[in-house]
Amino acid sequence: MKASSICYKRHRFPPQIIAHAVWLYFRFNLSLREVEEMLLQRQNRPGDVWHLDEGAVRISGRKYWLWRAVDPHGVVLDEIVQPQRDKRAAKRLLRRLMKRLGFIQKRIITDKLRSYGAAKREVASGLDHWSHKGLNNRTENSHLPFRKRERTMQDHRSPGGLQRFVATHSATRNCFCVPARRRSALTTRYHRLEAFDAWNATTRAA
Numbered sequence: 001m002k003a004s005s006i007c008y009k010r011h012r013f014p015p016q017i018i019a020h021a022v023w024l025y026f027r028f029n030l031s032l033r034e035v036e037e038m039l040l041q042r043q044n045r046p047g048d049v050w051h052l053d054e055g056a057v058r059i060s061g062r063k064y065w066l067w068r069a070v071d072p073h074g075v076v077l078d079e080i081v082q083p084q085r086d087k088r089a090a091k092r093l094l095r096r097l098m099k100r101l102g103f104i105q106k107r108i109i110t111d112k113l114r115s116y117g118a119a120k121r122e123v124a125s126g127l128d129h130w131s132h133k134g135l136n137n138r139t140e141n142s143h144l145p146f147r148k149r150e151r152t153m154q155d156h157r158s159p160g161g162l163q164r165f166v167a168t169h170s171a172t173r174n175c176f177c178v179p180a181r182r183r184s185a186l187t188t189r190y191h192r193l194e195a196f197d198a199w200n201a202t203t204r205a206a
Contacts, residue, residue: 047071050097050108052116054085055147059156066146066166067093076170077101081163090119098124145173 008015017039024035054067065085069077078097082089090113098104107128110116120129149169156162 052110079166081159087115087118090115094123
């Protein structure tokens with residue numbers, strides 16, 4: 001009998017991961033939630049959409065712009081402090097993202113700032129681009145923890161100092177903030193334990 005082919009179209013993960021998850025479920029006495037837990041380390045690739053946004057910051061009385069990119073789960077992918085809000089700044093953000101992640105995502109979502117479209121045409125012309133204020137709440141919400149911390153700090157002394165701060169702040173928050181797809185009680189607990197282990201290893205804490 002000829003075996004029928006399996007179609008993996010419109011599935012979120014590659015066929016290899018799907019097949020491995022099915023094998024775990026049938027081979028061992030596991031629940032679907034336990035299979036998800038076992039695969040957490042294999043599902044840490046950023047989502048296939050970039051949400052981009054920029055916000056004004058004051059450094060010694062001068063206005064700068066903090067450009068930010070997050071994935072669909074709210075994980076901060078990159079942040080750059082830049083003096084301008086123009087095409088050149090948008091191009092720098094896109095190029096840093098592609099270099100850091102090693103691939104081009106299928107879509108970017110931005111507000112109505114035209115610099116994004118101009119930068120996209122020069123850096124990655126084939127990239128799908130959705131430009132709408134209402135679609136970009138994911139990035140705008142990711143600014144909130146930084147804004148709260150910014151009010152506590154009251155001021156930034158230099159662009160370089162701010163760049164170092166946001167890089168550390170976001171990396172730490174990414175480590176301890178549980179993505180929406182993992183917010184069951186069990187997955188949250190395991191995520192916290194993994195985060196503390198990673199934190200202790202990095203800081204060499206006891």
